[in-house]
Amino acid sequence: MGDWILHVDLDQFLAAVEILRHPELAGRPVVVGGDGDPSRPRQVVATASYEARAFGVRSGIPLGLAARRCPDAVFLASDRPAYEAASAGVMVTLRSFPVVVEEFGWDEAFVGVRTDEPETLASALKARLLAETGLTCAVGIGETKLQAKTATGFAKPGGIARLTRRTWIETMGDRPVTAIWGIGERTAMRLADIGIRKVVELAAADHHELAQRFGPTIGPHLKVLGLGGDDSPVVDEPHVPRSRSREVTFERDLTVRTEIDEHVARLATEVTESVIAEGRRVTHAAVKVRTATFFTRTKITKLAEPTTDPAEVARTALTVLDRFELTRPVRLLGVRVMLEPPPA
Structure with a gap:
């Protein structure tokens, strides 16, 4: 065996959960996201039924755009x-x-x-x-x-x-390296710099060259991925989030630094308070900024020591924010905290 x-x-x-709750929606285009009102600005699609996807409705697009692409869709609020x-x-x-x-x-x-x-x-x-x-x-x-x-x-x-x-190679070889789970656009760009664009090329790459380019751990691991390898076992445990985040999209773009600071501090405080009851401590804080031009950047830093103090996390998040050049109006802000493993 x-x-x-x-x-x-x-x-x-x-969408499937919503259709089970509302059987009359079966076979209809269903879009789930935000409060379910596509007339309100700056809400995005969480998921769409296959009927809605046929009209080009995808996760992450604005609800308003989804409504224009699929006017007959049923829009529902997210229900966590x-x-x-x-x-x-x-x-x-x-x-x-x-x-x-x-x-x-x-x-x-x-x-x-x-x-x-x-x-x-x-x-x-x-x-x-x-x-x-x-x-x-x-x-x-x-x-x-x-x-x-x-x-x-x-x-x-x-x-x-x-x-x-x-x-693996027969099926995946001619596909771009981004088809491999775990390889993103940034890594793909660095691989392209050394002539590796397809899965088959990564599988055949020299592991010494990869180690020189990406380091002694990540480089050889990329070759293993190119061959379809992965030695991580299946562990019989419930999913334990390694991070928690909060973000907000503003109906009016922010241009005043004090307002931006206030929102980042509030988000950091809220997300930290949400994990205190779980006995989890925060180890890193990240800030996400999206401008009015949809340019999005995230920066992260490690705390001096793990903490459950919301004020300390907020202060750290503000120091991360200082690393951004806030020269354009801000459309979205987010704070993500990385967490210690839960107590055994």
């Missing part, structure tokens, strides 16, 4: 408690199988199992989830987390796909 990792990814999760409850039900169902389950956010989980028939298990997972929660999912199968999560992209929506070391 072989060791397999399955990646379970719920289809259009937020409902999504958390639905997610909890999904994880309970997955754990009813003799498998190891690692939660990966509301709508994803990795499942570790020893079996000769991973597709049979994937079908059983899908069937039980549908029967017990009413939700559908795609399942990716692989020998590593990277392979499984990548396979899910080929399985969406609602299907099953498998990627292995044997099929």
